[in-house]
Amino acid sequence: MSAIAAALPRAQPGCIEFAIPGLARVEVRAGAEPAVERDPRAADADVAWLLNGPVEQMRRLLRGEFALHAATVAIDGRAVALVGHAASGKSLVTAALAQREHAVLSDTWLPVSVGDVVMAHPTCDALGLWPAAWKLLDLERDEGALVRPALDKRAFAFRPHAGPVAPLAAVVALRRGTLVEEISVERREGAARAALVKSATALLGLVEPLGLAPQHFLWMAALASNVAVFELVSDRHGREVGGIADAVEALVCEQDGRR
Amino acid sequence: MAAAEKPRTIWLASYPKSGNTWTRALLTGLTRPSEHDDPDSDPDIDLDTLGHGPIASARPLLERHLGFASSDLTSDEVGALRPLADAAFDAALEEDVRFRKIHDGLHSGPGGAPIVPVEATRGAIYIVRDPREVAVSFAHHMGTDVERAVKTLGRTTASEGSAKFLHSQFPQALGTWSEHVCGWLDHDLFDVLLVRYEDLHADAARELRRIADFAGLATDEQTVARAVAAARFERLQATETETGFPERPRREGAFFRRGRSGAWADELSPQLAQRIVADHAPVMTRLGYPIVP
Numbered sequence: 001m002s003a004i005a006a007a008l009p010r011a012q013p014g015c016i017e018f019a020i021p022g023l024a025r026v027e028v029r030a031g032a033e034p035a036v037e038r039d040p041r042a043a044d045a046d047v048a049w050l051l052n053g054p055v056e057q058m059r060r061l062l063r064g065e066f067a068l069h070a071a072t073v074a075i076d077g078r079a080v081a082l083v084g085h086a087a088s089g090k091s092l093v094t095a096a097l098a099q100r101e102h103a104v105l106s107d108t109w110l111p112v113s114v115g116d117v118v119m120a121h122p123t124c125d126a127l128g129l130w131p132a133a134w135k136l137l138d139l140e141r142d143e144g145a146l147v148r149p150a151l152d153k154r155a156f157a158f159r160p161h162a163g164p165v166a167p168l169a170a171v172v173a174l175r176r177g178t179l180v181e182e183i184s185v186e187r188r189e190g191a192a193r194a195a196l197v198k199s200a201t202a203l204l205g206l207v208e209p210l211g212l213a214p215q216h217f218l219w220m221a222a223l224a225s226n227v228a229v230f231e232l233v234s235d236r237h238g239r240e241v242g243g244i245a246d247a248v249e250a251l252v253c254e255q256d257g258r259r
Numbered sequence: 260m261a262a263a264e265k266p267r268t269i270w271l272a273s274y275p276k277s278g279n280t281w282t283r284a285l286l287t288g289l290t291r292p293s294e295h296d297d298p299d300s301d302p303d304i305d306l307d308t309l310g311h312g313p314i315a316s317a318r319p320l321l322e323r324h325l326g327f328a329s330s331d332l333t334s335d336e337v338g339a340l341r342p343l344a345d346a347a348f349d350a351a352l353e354e355d356v357r358f359r360k361i362h363d364g365l366h367s368g369p370g371g372a373p374i375v376p377v378e379a380t381r382g383a384i385y386i387v388r389d390p391r392e393v394a395v396s397f398a399h400h401m402g403t404d405v406e407r408a409v410k411t412l413g414r415t416t417a418s419e420g421s422a423k424f425l426h427s428q429f430p431q432a433l434g435t436w437s438e439h440v441c442g443w444l445d446h447d448l449f450d451v452l453l454v455r456y457e458d459l460h461a462d463a464a465r466e467l468r469r470i471a472d473f474a475g476l477a478t479d480e481q482t483v484a485r486a487v488a489a490a491r492f493e494r495l496q497a498t499e500t501e502t503g504f505p506e507r508p509r510r511e512g513a514f515f516r517r518g519r520s521g522a523w524a525d526e527l528s529p530q531l532a533q534r535i536v537a538d539h540a541p542v543m544t545r546l547g548y549p550i551v552p
Contacts (some may be wrong), residue, residue, distance in 0.1 A: 008343045
């Protein structure tokens with residue numbers, strides 16, 4: 001058994017602490033390097049995942065940089081962020097779009113800055129996919145890189161690479177329904193838009209204890225006001241990822257028509 | 260020092276296909292009033308929002324507390340963090356009692372630790388069913404043959420869920436059917452009420468009253484009778500046909516399939532029935548399931 005006991009992320013202004021047993025205990029403070037107590041048995045690849053993933057997200061949040069929990073592609077130079085619950089298909093649909101030569105901007109988290117234009121800031125060009133997804137997308141195992149030694153999931157890089165930033169054109173929430181015969185896309189307006197953006201915020205549970213709720217509200221309001229928000233519903237048992245990718249491309253075209 | 264608040268969570272625990280959903284439907288009928296104006300009408304059982312929840316193995320619950328994707332965590336890490344998320348969830352509950360479904364073996368946490376937070380558990384209702392019935396139902400549920408289902412019930416490493424694709428639930432370590440039963444019944448961590456599926460069939464009202472007493476739910480004969488009527492099999496089957504059932508796996512034709520007790524002999528060969536008895540006789544006898552042909 002690990003000497004490091006599990007601890008869910010806890011936050012207070014300027015500081016976030018958490019612990020993953022067998023891996024590390026971490027304290028992330030604003031303006032300082034994270035303090036990492038590494039389990040002696042932890043593999044380098046696991047520690048790298050931790051530092052480049054969750055810890056980096058927390059560092060940015062402590063700087064007041066908010067992000068969406070999203071997989072993102074750029075279609076015709078504009079970012080489309082796919083959000084949704086675990087296993088809603090974010091990475092899978094993003095990979096299908098990437099196979100259509102749309103650049104990948106993120107897999108699990110997308111920093112978004114709000115100003116004159118709402119901008120998406122890329123975090124990676126590889127998507128973590130499970131074996132069943134490789135099969136659906138005709139990908140070979142060896143094309144993907146190890147994410148963590150104990151996981152079957154592998155990270156697949158796609159081309160072309162994204163540029164440094166891209167304007168955020170749309171947030172699309174993927175939902176899986178029961179007895180859904182056809183994929184549906186509905187634009188969200190008003191309070192529903194803001195609620196969706198809020199629920200898709202990365203590390204949302206830490207925002208208030210960090211004292212960042214007012215800034216988050218402004219960020220959320222600016223994003224919801226300036227970016228189109230959609231809900232895309234497909235059948236929970238459906239395997240037609242191409243149809244979902246078609247729907248995402250179509251709504252970007254619709255956005256073009258509106259401009 | 261203020262007295263610690265009593266936990267609100269009561270686990271509805273069972274090996275898969277043992278009657279957990281029916282029990283939740285009965286509890287839903289008991290605890291939710293009818294939406295119709297007619298006070299004599301039966302409660303509505305909405306299969307999309309069945310039984311309180313969320314299931315213990317739900318990814319979104321852990322992710323809400325983690326803040327980052329759980330899909331990058333190993334099974335041991337998930338097993339260590341899940342009880343913490345469940346404890347936090349329990350602490351934030353406002354109702355007096357919350358029933359939550361769980362299929363995991365109780366001691367399926369890292370190193371055999373409980374997969375639920377003991378200090379944030381009021382108790383558990385363990386629902387059990389003749390393993391011969393379970394095997395037949397499990398085969399239909401998983402879209403596989405009965406022989407494979409029988410082997411699964413006898414495998415210590417059995418789990419519900421796959422590591423090959425991302426599911427909205429974490430894989431649930433089951434153990435053998437006997438290990439699952441004994442794991443949930445033989446401990447002193449919290450109170451457990453044993454409910455047999457066959458007893459629910461024989462007298463659902465009596466069993467629902469037992470469950471209500473255990474959970475500290477005030478009820479009356481009329482409410483119990485309406486809940487039983489609302490959750491009868493034919494009605495659940497009709498509802499699934501009309502609106503679907505979100506917990507039905509892709510491979511399963513219909514979740515509410517037969518709704519009978521004692522029908523295993525129709526679909527289980529004598530050889531496979533004997534295999535189940537060979538694997539699980541002590542626990543079957545303990546629970547009152549006949550082991551003679």
